[in-house]
Amino acid sequence: MRIIDKTVLAKYIFIAVAVILAVSFLVMSNRMYNDMAKEERQKIELWAKAVQLVATGEDNTELDLTLTILSGNKTIPVVLCDEHNTVxxxxNIDIPDNDSVHFLKKKIDSFRKSNSPIVIQNPNFKQIVYYGDSSVLKRLQYFPFVQIGVLTVFICVSFLALLSTKNAEQNKVWVGLSKETAHQLGTPISSMLAWVEYLKSQATDISALQEMEKDVSRLQVVADRFSKIGSKPAPENKELCKEIRTSVGYLQTRISKKVLFEFDLPEKPLHVMISTALFSWVIENLIKNAVDAMEGQGTIYITVTSKGNIAYLDITDTGKGMSKSMFKQVFSPGYTTKTRGWGLGLSLAKRIINEYHNGKIYVRNSEISVGTTFRIELPIV
Known part of the structure; x- marks a missing residue:
């Protein structure tokens, strides 16, 4: 399983646990709400029975008990009306001094919608009890949403902390691997330089030695790139188009002759602050990916434009393309469609452009079986 698959699986598990907890809170709170609503209903039914006993005028002992029941309701708002809805x-209702009739009418309508009224049937007349929810029951009604809100905040904070820790661990691995690679390359490169000098003294074919020197110099550049990962390189003022031609020029002689390059570069120089070693690494990564996407045959278009203080570099291939859902995924560490490689090329390219050059890199557009365009944005000096 690829690294990206494990990350996505962990996210889904995390979300599933959060959903289960949220649903559990809602179910438990809803059950508590229903139980309390039934209890309040029973209290109001008892209160209505006490009203009925007072109206019928029973003996004093029972009257004392009924009055105690009536005065015992301190939380549930109640309106007692006759059969003509006269209050x-x-x-437990705060009635305003002005327009009390209209206020109570609105209260009765509200109570009727939330709870079924209780009818008191006396021998000579009928009374109706309208009641609403107590303040405790109202708070309980909104309590699950408060719980879900707190849970959501907790999950978001935990998820961001987990993601930050994971990114820090990945960065440590990349930095350690890069610096160790640079260190390991140092010895054979020094040895190869010595062998080149020795061959020069033996009157070996100069053209072959020149090509060897180019490759050894290239290895030195690669080692330099790896050594810069994890440290903040000092960018220099460079002419963008010149840097692009230099990076592409080295690759042109070392890839299939069936791959054609077409350049659309401005005549006016565009100066940007870049680290040559790292920026050329990004260009080479994009070119190699383009060649792989075209399976060693097709055309790569390299276009440079500018708008305001931003320079735009577009690298377009005529390869197999990708779906829109993969536009961000291709920059994830470990993502690769190849049978070999660690899938770190585009991830490192994104880090180099974003963190070291204050720019952006993204998939501008892509169509299946048509091709893909990667765009790099860099601030102009």
Whole structure:
């Protein structure tokens, strides 16, 4: 399983656990709400029974008990009306001094929608009890949403912390691997330089030695690139088009002759702040990926434009292309469609452009069986 697959799987598991917890909170809170609503209903039914007993005028002992029940309701808002909906009594409702009739009418309508009224049937008349939810029950109604909000914040913070830790670990691995690679390359490169000098003294074919020198110099550049990963390189003022031609020129002689290059570069110089060793690495990565996408046959278009203080470099191939869902995924560490390689090329390219050159790199567009365009944005000096 690729690194990216494991990361995606971990995200899905994390989200699934969060959803399960959220649903559990909702179910438990809803059950508590229903139980409390039933309990309040029973209290109001008892309160209505007490009202009925007072109206029928039973003996004093029972009257004392009913009055105790009536005065015991301190939380549930109640309106007692006759059969014509004329208000007879209220409890736990703050009534304004002005327009009390209209206010109570609105309250009755509200209570009727939230709870079924209780009818008190006396021998000579009928009364109706309208009631609303207590403040405790109302708070309980919104409590699960508060829980979900707190849980969401906690999950987001935990997820960001986990992601930050993972990125830090990946960075340490990349930096350590890069510096160790540079160190390991140092010895054979020095040896090869000595052998080149020796062959020169033996009157060996000069043209062959020149090519060997180019490759040894290239190895030195590669070692220099790896040594710069993890440290902040000092960018220099460079002419963008010249740097592009230099980077592409080395590759042109070492890839298939069936791959054609077409340049559309401005005549006016565009100066940008770059680290030559790292920037050329990005260009080579994109070119090699383009060659692989075209399976060693096709055309690579290199275009440079500018707008305002931004220079745009587009590298377009005529390869197999990709779906839109892969535009961001291709820059993830470990992502690769090749049978060999670690899938770090585009990930490192993104880091080099974003962190070391204050620029951007992304897939501008791509079509299956048509080709792909990668774009690099760099600030102009």
């Amino acid at each position: 007879l009594m209220t409890a």
